[in-house]
Amino acid sequence: MGILDSLQQLAGQAGLAAQGDQAKVAGGFIEALTQHPEGIEGILNAMKSNGLADHVGAWANGQAQEATPEQIQQGLGSTGLIEQTAQSAGVSSSAVTSALAVILPMVIQHFAPNGQAAESSNFGSLAQMVLGKLL
DSSP states (O other): OOHHHHHHHHHHHTHHHHHHHHHHHHHHHHHHHHHSTTHHHHHHHHHIIIIIHHHHHHHHTTOOOOOOHHHHHHHHTTTTHHHHHHHHHTSOHHHHHHHHHHHHHHHHHHHSGGGOOOOHHHHHHHHHHHHHHHO
């Protein structure tokens, strides 16, 4: 199963009302990430610097280590990505952290295999595909 399928499945599991929020958060996060000067590398660095290196390592290697919304806040709080995503998606910051607790492990696994950020050209084209599928 690919990342696009996984993101769509997650949205579907949450029900029709929440599906819109999950899709909005995924799209808003990708939009915020593409505009972030450090991109996926900034996420990796922030998460590692803020005590979540074990999570990043597990996700990058395809392991399904869970994260809580509080851990997402802890890891990304200083990057501005949560607020940018909330603004882009038109949802609350708490909705973003809840959704990212599920979405972020897949994003890191796909865009940063083995803990290394994928090439930005790869990221841009895949981001467009994700946005096209979810929005």
